[in-house]
Amino acid sequence: MLDIEKLTAGYRDAMVLRDLSCHLDGGRVTALMGRNGMGKTTLLKTIMGLIRPRSGRITFAGQSIESLPTYQVSRAGIGYVPQGREIFDSLTVHDNLRLSLLGHGLQGLERLQKIYEWFPLLKERETQKAGSFSGGQQQILAIARALIPGPQFLLLDEPTEGIQPNIIHDIGLQLARIAKETGLGILIVEQNVDMVRTLADHVMFMENGLIRESCDIDRLKDDDSLLHRYLSI
């Protein structure tokens, strides 16, 4: 579904990704792990068109997307939950969700109902300003906002950062349920091993701008050596 070939990208003259290649299947949850500064966020931003690649190719569902503007990448069916959530603090929960529908030219009453079914908290507080939410609630809103137009693939950048452990587990279970129910493919950048074990089918380890190793989640359940090597834990 999402193919990346020899991708080189970065900031000005500092290239963070160097000839990175990988393949991500639809309907599967892949975790991307690695120490800070290895290029995980840069990879997600490059897929979304927020960073222009120096060279290489990104193909999504058969369509070349590496030169598309960000809004067209989103409309092609890739949802994005950025690091730090980036919800619109001054807007209500409902308006945060409505923005995503407007951006995709959707009326979306059914989509909204589905989101409220998945995340009842948002229905209860739809008129509340998003800025008044706790970190975990804001993360749920950011995920819901990315899901509402019905993407085929979802990119999540460290969704557990700064969130209480009990909420992390709930978010992981709910995302796994949604992925199973909708056939959604997910690429999640994550440092939290419990979250990865709850949610992911597959894990890729990143170092110095390259995917160094990948494995099924079962291997991580029995063997911590990859975590020692790539995360120093």
Add this chain to the structure above:
Amino acid sequence: MTDFLPVTLDATSYILILVLVALGLMIVFGMMGVINMAHGELFMIGAYVMVTTQTAGLPFVAGIVLAPIIVGLLGLIIEMALIRHIYHRPLDTILATWGLSIALKQIIVLVFGPESHSVIIPVEGSITIGGFSYPLYRLLLMGVSAGLIAGTYWIFMKTGFGLMARAVIARPGTAATLGINTRRMYRWSFVIGTALAGLAGALVAPLISVDPQMGLGYLVPGFLSILVGGAGPLAGVLVGGAVIGGVNNLLAVWISPVAALITVYIIAILIIRLKPEGLLGTRREK
């Protein structure tokens, strides 16, 4: 103080026109970070559209309809040819739009000459209020300006376009990841801003002398209104316009125009020093 009511009405009229001019500036600056030094010239071109329609024997309403259309189209061309290349580069936009303002002024001088022109007031007569008479057109202008300000507020606070515009102002990158075409939003917001300037010029034309330098007289207080009120919420421009326009107009009558200008600049300096984001302004979300 027996003249309190006419002076207050004059000040209100000036404030509403100032807010109308500043609204266009604020939309363009708040959304795109573009400091449009040519905004005064777009206001001036709106007035010249009115001069031209009246010279051609067309009714006043034709000028009111044509001014925002023509100036809006000019805004579209300016955005496509110049502004889109320098979004979010304030220093570059100051230089580029300053150059544009000079070019637009010279084009007007070449076409219409350097002399001033006048526009006949479309509604003669006055209304007697509390023992004194006040020109009917000024009252109408106040009503129309208030309606246009309310309409702009409604577009930006109550419609889907406005919701997307506010999202683009706050976090352009995030808005794009939600499928919002930010470049298109910038373009149409710029066109709305310039069309408002053109309309304001056409509306004010019967009250002032229309000449190639007239834009500057509204550009400076327009910028000061944004500075004082804050570039974020639309309400900020209203407050800024009320402070700048009110102080300028009332003190000019009660003390002197020089004292009024000095006070206005002192207020602006104090607000920059004590509240750099303006009275109602908010810092851009990170």
